[in-house]
Amino acid sequence: MRSVTWRLRRRLGGCCVAERSEFEFFAxxxxxxxxxxxxxxxxxxxxxKLILGLFLVIAAIMISSIVSALILTVAVILGLxxxxxxxxxAFAPLKIMIIFLFILALIQLLTIPQLKTDATVVFQRGVxxxxxxxxxxxxxxMVRFVVIVLGLSLFSFSTSSSEVIHGIEHLxxxxxxxxxxxxxxxxxxxxxxxxxxxxxGEAEQLMMAQAARGADFGYRKWNFLRKLRKxxxxxxxxxxxxxKHAQNMxxxxxxxxxxxxxxxxxxxxxxxxxxxxxxxxxxxxVISSAMVVNLLHVDGTVWGLLRELVM
Amino acid sequence: MPLIRIRNLHHEYRNEDGTSLRALKGINLExxxxxxxxxxxxxxxxxxxLLLHLNALxxxxxxxxxxxxxxxxxxxxxxxxxxxxxxxxxSPDTQIIASVVEEEVAFGPENIGVPExxxxxxxxxxxxxxxLLELRNxxxxxxxxxxxxxxxxxxxxxxxxxxxALDEATSMLDPASRRRFLERVENLNREGxxxxxxxxxxxxxxxxxxxxxxxxxxxxxxSSPLEIFSRKDLLRExxxxxxxxxxxxxxxxxxxxxxxxxxxxxxxLAEEIDQYLLRKDWIGS
Amino acid sequence: MNPPLTPIVEVRKLSHSYLVGTELRVDSLRxxxxxxxxxxxxxxxxxxxxxxxxLLHHLNGLxxxxxxxxRVLGVSISQSxxxxxxVRTRIGLLFQNPENQLFEQFVGDDVAFGPRNxxxxxxxxxxxxxxxxxxxxxxxxxxxxxxxTLSLGEKRRAALAGVLALEPELLVLDExxxxxxxxxxxxxxxxLGEWRSVEGRALVIASHNMDDxxxxxxxxxVLIKGSVVLSGTTRDVFTxxxxxxxxxxxVPAATALMHDLSNRGYGVSLNAxxxxxxxxxxxxxxxx
Numbered sequence: 001m002r003s004v005t006w007r008l009r010r011r012l013g014g015c016c017v018a019e020r021s022e023f024e025f026f027a028x029x030x031x032x033x034x035x036x037x038x039x040x041x042x043x044x045x046x047x048x049k050l051i052l053g054l055f056l057v058i059a060a061i062m063i064s065s066i067v068s069a070l071i072l073t074v075a076v077i078l079g080l081x082x083x084x085x086x087x088x089x090a091f092a093p094l095k096i097m098i099i100f101l102f103i104l105a106l107i108q109l110l111t112i113p114q115l116k117t118d119a120t121v122v123f124q125r126g127v128x129x130x131x132x133x134x135x136x137x138x139x140x141x142m143v144r145f146v147v148i149v150l151g152l153s154l155f156s157f158s159t160s161s162s163e164v165i166h167g168i169e170h171l172x173x174x175x176x177x178x179x180x181x182x183x184x185x186x187x188x189x190x191x192x193x194x195x196x197x198x199x200x201g202e203a204e205q206l207m208m209a210q211a212a213r214g215a216d217f218g219y220r221k222w223n224f225l226r227k228l229r230k231x232x233x234x235x236x237x238x239x240x241x242x243x244k245h246a247q248n249m250x251x252x253x254x255x256x257x258x259x260x261x262x263x264x265x266x267x268x269x270x271x272x273x274x275x276x277x278x279x280x281x282x283x284x285x286v287i288s289s290a291m292v293v294n295l296l297h298v299d300g301t302v303w304g305l306l307r308e309l310v311m
Numbered sequence: 312m313p314l315i316r317i318r319n320l321h322h323e324y325r326n327e328d329g330t331s332l333r334a335l336k337g338i339n340l341e342x343x344x345x346x347x348x349x350x351x352x353x354x355x356x357x358x359x360x361l362l363l364h365l366n367a368l369x370x371x372x373x374x375x376x377x378x379x380x381x382x383x384x385x386x387x388x389x390x391x392x393x394x395x396x397x398x399x400x401x402s403p404d405t406q407i408i409a410s411v412v413e414e415e416v417a418f419g420p421e422n423i424g425v426p427e428x429x430x431x432x433x434x435x436x437x438x439x440x441x442x443l444l445e446l447r448n449x450x451x452x453x454x455x456x457x458x459x460x461x462x463x464x465x466x467x468x469x470x471x472x473x474x475x476a477l478d479e480a481t482s483m484l485d486p487a488s489r490r491r492f493l494e495r496v497e498n499l500n501r502e503g504x505x506x507x508x509x510x511x512x513x514x515x516x517x518x519x520x521x522x523x524x525x526x527x528x529x530x531x532x533x534s535s536p537l538e539i540f541s542r543k544d545l546l547r548e549x550x551x552x553x554x555x556x557x558x559x560x561x562x563x564x565x566x567x568x569x570x571x572x573x574x575x576x577x578x579x580l581a582e583e584i585d586q587y588l589l590r591k592d593w594i595g596s
Numbered sequence: 597m598n599p600p601l602t603p604i605v606e607v608r609k610l611s612h613s614y615l616v617g618t619e620l621r622v623d624s625l626r627x628x629x630x631x632x633x634x635x636x637x638x639x640x641x642x643x644x645x646x647x648x649x650x651l652l653h654h655l656n657g658l659x660x661x662x663x664x665x666x667r668v669l670g671v672s673i674s675q676s677x678x679x680x681x682x683v684r685t686r687i688g689l690l691f692q693n694p695e696n697q698l699f700e701q702f703v704g705d706d707v708a709f710g711p712r713n714x715x716x717x718x719x720x721x722x723x724x725x726x727x728x729x730x731x732x733x734x735x736x737x738x739x740x741x742x743x744x745t746l747s748l749g750e751k752r753r754a755a756l757a758g759v760l761a762l763e764p765e766l767l768v769l770d771e772x773x774x775x776x777x778x779x780x781x782x783x784x785x786x787x788l789g790e791w792r793s794v795e796g797r798a799l800v801i802a803s804h805n806m807d808d809x810x811x812x813x814x815x816x817x818v819l820i821k822g823s824v825v826l827s828g829t830t831r832d833v834f835t836x837x838x839x840x841x842x843x844x845x846x847v848p849a850a851t852a853l854m855h856d857l858s859n860r861g862y863g864v865s866l867n868a869x870x871x872x873x874x875x876x877x878x879x880x881x882x883x884x
């Protein structure tokens with residue numbers, strides 16, 4: 001009695017072609033793109049990755065120690081190496097967001113001293129004040145962001161959307177007993193994910209069709225508002241096409257007797273192996289250690305040590 | 312008992328502004344198990360509407376549709392009906408739901424609660440039947456259009472239907488993919504599957520053994536392809552063409568004395584010309 | 597002797613890839629040479645995924661050449677000084693399933709989109725819309741019809757009118773007869789025939805339907821996996837039945853018949869594109 005597990009699938013040398021977005025812009029953004037490299041991280045049970053991912057994000061938000069943040073960063077980068085993902089790819093979205101990041105950090109730097117006056121002032125010119133606290137805040141903000149983005153990248157590079165959906169569904173399944181529509185929600189999420197590239201492709205076709213009749217979409221970067229206005233005529237046909245697709249999909253589902261999650265059996269069953277438990281344990285361990293370090297308030301000591309080394 | 316029995320079927324589409332469109336005006340049809348039927352007619356003649364009734368995706372405004380004795384109006388029979396007649400639609404992309412090939416094939420049986428230890432067998436057999444077994448782990452979006460349509464067939468096969476209805480399933484395929492697709496469909500029919508396909512490609516229609524011509528929501532002919540292709544006024548009324556082999560045969564007949572052919576495909580025509588030339592049928596004219 | 601006409605569009609060693617710089621790179625065009633001159637109709641055939649659409653999108657500058665050259669009316673469009681919207685009014689492109697791209701509420705407005713973008717006067721816009729609609733067989737009075745009420749054939753004609761209203765010199769069509777019933781197809785080809793009869797105009801048609809190509813094209817390019825593997829007059833290309841069939845492409849029924857008979861040992865010429873030519877050729881066998 002063979003059950004279909006993720007391990008078996010991979011050993012059969014399954015899909016060796018990465019999912020490919022028809023729309024190049026999104027491909028360049030490279031978050032949300034699955035790149036199968038067959039690493040240990042790829043082979044982990046998606047539930048483990050989901051849990052660790054969530055834990056990582058929570059930790060990243062909660063910590064207030066730079067050392068902890070750095071521990072998390074190193075952990076994620078190690079994870080990316082384990083997953084055999086090129087770091088260049090993982091850092092690419094950050095390159096795009098870097099200005100945005102700096103601006104946010106700058107805002108933190110300058111506004112916190114106005115709100116919290118109990119810190120040591122490091123620099124002052126007129127109304128502008130920078131305190132040690134605001135420096136820490138700014139740095140934390142950036143590192144948090146980096147951790148979350150890299151963490152998301154790690155997750156999406158190593159987990160196909162199909163695995164994600166199955167993972168979520170399995171985790172939520174116990175809730176189905178109390179009436180929570182786990183299957184319906186995950187199917188809705190699945191179909192949206194599935195449809196997104198199709199719709200993006202349609203939008204691109206529409207833009208091209210209009211450009212072919214003389215519409216000037218222009219690619220000058222700062223003409224954002226104008227570009228937005230030019231895109232308005234796209235909305236109606238895009239909407240109509242989406243509705244048509246939705247109708248086709250519904251028909252296809254109905255014709256195969258879909259009627260919600262009740263009474264469905266499941267082809268894909270996830271079975272956690274010892275390796276998965278190990279991965280979960282290690283992952284939680286690393287993240288917890290970052291949180292423990294956070295509680296120990298070691299920042300001051302580490303900063304002091306560094307200054308001594310430099311002096 | 313015929314597999315499909317349609318009695319006095321009327322279908323009216325109602326628009327929000329109160330106007331309505333009568334797409335089917337009193338259809339009476341019976342289709343027996345194992346038949347290979349093609350449904351032809353111009354765009355707007357009612358082909359798709361008729362097909363959608365076959366697995367209860369549409370309900371009659373008037374009249375009855377019975378699949379294996381169960382009425383499509385009967386809600387409790389819906390699952391049985393939809394497991395008996397599988398539908399393959401025209402657009403390769405929007406009838407695929409799952410992101411992995413084998414999961415797509417499993418979707419149908421999962422919905423009807425096929426026990427888990429049988430699911431894999433169903434998926435395997437269905438994929439094998441259409442020749443996609445090696446691609447079982449492939450992301451479904453990466454298949455070619457032809458493969459996607461084969462996948463759509465596999466997704467209905469896993470529900471073990473007795474009939475497959477194809478709604479212009481080849482119109483978005485290139486000639487090579489179309490050929491492969493139609494070969495598979497022929498195979499299935501030879502193994503006993505009832506096939507009903509709507510098409511406006513006359514070469515494809517010529518492959519069926521029974522042709523039903525729709526025009527303006529009514530059946531105006533129900534006979535063999537050959538018989539229908541010989542009726543010029545009918546073809547004109549229904550706005551149909553001829554398969555390319557018959558057009559060729561006609562022209563060739565003008566040049567070869569006493570050559571008559573009703574070949575429904577080019578290979579058959581070649582064979583008939585071959586025979587004609589070997590037997591020197593023109594001698595004595 | 598007449599000097600050779602400058603091609604309306606000329607493509608030299610054009611290459612294109614998707615997702616360059618990532619591991620998912622796909623080479624969609626490999627050093628393609630292609631040209632269309634005034635008065636010609638050029639056909640483009642190839643299996644699905646061979647790069648036909650990609651090539652067509654280069655012809656009016658929707659995609660800039662990554663490597664190689666595209667010249668429109670003698671000027672290379674790789675120079676960014678060329679204003680793309682202007683190029684696109686000389687070269688009209690009709691996409692696959694163009695009925696999905698109609699976005700106005702009323703037919704007349706959608707057809708007028710192109711001329712309006714050109715900054716023409718309202719009278720001129722109106723004149724062009726009328727001419728275009730009548731050419732495709734939609735009465736001008738239909739300009740106030742809602743697009744949602746049109747049939748598939750009518751929508752496709754409206755989309756074609758929208759492109760014709762630009763009054764381009766070159767019309768490029770990507771699978772124009774796909775999904776049309778035989779009558780719709782005949783009508784479309786007739787419209788195209790009328791349009792191209794004006795001097796100086798040219799047509800490029802990419803199609804899976806070999807009958808379209810045989811009926812309309814003077815020359816044909818065969819694209820397989822991004823490379824032009826065969827090109828020449830329609831006759832030259834389609835009589836290479838073995839090659840085409842071996843690469844998953846179709847040939848006209850007449851040629852297929854000749855091919856079959858030739859394989860059976862009859863000394864028939866494969867040079868038959870139309871039913872009439874096939875019949876004549878077979879007739880010759882009686883006297884031979």
